[in-house]
Amino acid sequence: MNDQTPFALSGTSFPSADDLPQFDNDAAERARARQAQLTKPPGSLGRLEDLAVFMAGWKGTNRPAIDRAQALVFAGNHGVCAQGVNPFPQAVTGLMVDNFAAGGAAINQLATVAGATLGVVALDLDRPTGDITEGPAMTADECQDAMSRGAAAVDSEADILILGEMGIGNSTISAALAHAVFGGEASDWVGRGTGSDAEGMSLKSRVVAAAVTRHAGLDPAETLAALGGREQAAICGAVLEARRHRIPVILDGYICTAAISPLAAADPALLDHCLVAHKSAEPGHIRLCERLDKAPILDLGMALGEGTGAALALMVLRGALACHNGMATFEEAGIADG
Numbered sequence: 001m002n003d004q005t006p007f008a009l010s011g012t013s014f015p016s017a018d019d020l021p022q023f024d025n026d027a028a029e030r031a032r033a034r035q036a037q038l039t040k041p042p043g044s045l046g047r048l049e050d051l052a053v054f055m056a057g058w059k060g061t062n063r064p065a066i067d068r069a070q071a072l073v074f075a076g077n078h079g080v081c082a083q084g085v086n087p088f089p090q091a092v093t094g095l096m097v098d099n100f101a102a103g104g105a106a107i108n109q110l111a112t113v114a115g116a117t118l119g120v121v122a123l124d125l126d127r128p129t130g131d132i133t134e135g136p137a138m139t140a141d142e143c144q145d146a147m148s149r150g151a152a153a154v155d156s157e158a159d160i161l162i163l164g165e166m167g168i169g170n171s172t173i174s175a176a177l178a179h180a181v182f183g184g185e186a187s188d189w190v191g192r193g194t195g196s197d198a199e200g201m202s203l204k205s206r207v208v209a210a211a212v213t214r215h216a217g218l219d220p221a222e223t224l225a226a227l228g229g230r231e232q233a234a235i236c237g238a239v240l241e242a243r244r245h246r247i248p249v250i251l252d253g254y255i256c257t258a259a260i261s262p263l264a265a266a267d268p269a270l271l272d273h274c275l276v277a278h279k280s281a282e283p284g285h286i287r288l289c290e291r292l293d294k295a296p297i298l299d300l301g302m303a304l305g306e307g308t309g310a311a312l313a314l315m316v317l318r319g320a321l322a323c324h325n326g327m328a329t330f331e332e333a334g335i336a337d338g
Contacts, residue, residue: 017269031324034329039329040327048323069114069162071111071118071310074121075123076125076230077093078172079132079137085172097120111307121153132211132215132227137173142225146230151238151240154241154245163249167255182288186208220262224262228259228262248273251274254282257280257289279296281301
């Protein structure tokens, strides 16, 4: 883990992508050349080939491997729940954190099968963020603290990082971040979350619209502090810290993808090392992926969160690298390639 605190939320608060490690085009080209020599028709493994090249470029080798996978779930509570936007009490967040610790959640099972070490970081659950309809969710210092805690949780020796979250009310927070960064109507970004009916979704849309109007005109870092939650800030911190160590990131569904919207607003290149795991059942997610120009790896109708979709995508990524590294070339197999 890391002790450093490289983020400061004042002025130009997020680092420039130009100052962070870049995709290794030479390693990627060598990986593409290997793909062309493997015993299969060119392009026949589809997205798996692209994923192998993606990993090669970020790991700086034409034969990338995943020996050490880390899964992180960040949990936080939100003051906007005072507006009645969620049918469940905030105590559920802490109860689910306990469930993670006991090994009883879906992410526990999927992280184990995917070969990822799971860490759960609960962020001041007894102290919800501010109600975004009445004021900022966090001060700049609080947001910086959450980002730093996210960064500190990253294993600098990991070959891949998968990110998840837990937080009652955070689908409203996600809609607010997406609406603030990408515009449109508040209703474009609002979904059922943990079980809202039509009336509940209408309320969420009104709450999101009011919050975004209240906090209009802010820069990306200020938007994260004003509208985000501690788990969203921690996700941003973890994403930036992973980039510093050339660790590719798999983001889970809507909540994780919306969390990094302020980074995209600051500089889309800050997310070049990130993949989106799956298309969430939340209706705003595919719109968000289109804005970010990131195609989800899977589409399974999931909307659980916790990093579950990211764990499944990790299995696909492992499959891509198994083929890339383990298949014989035409020469090795003694097959004429034409």
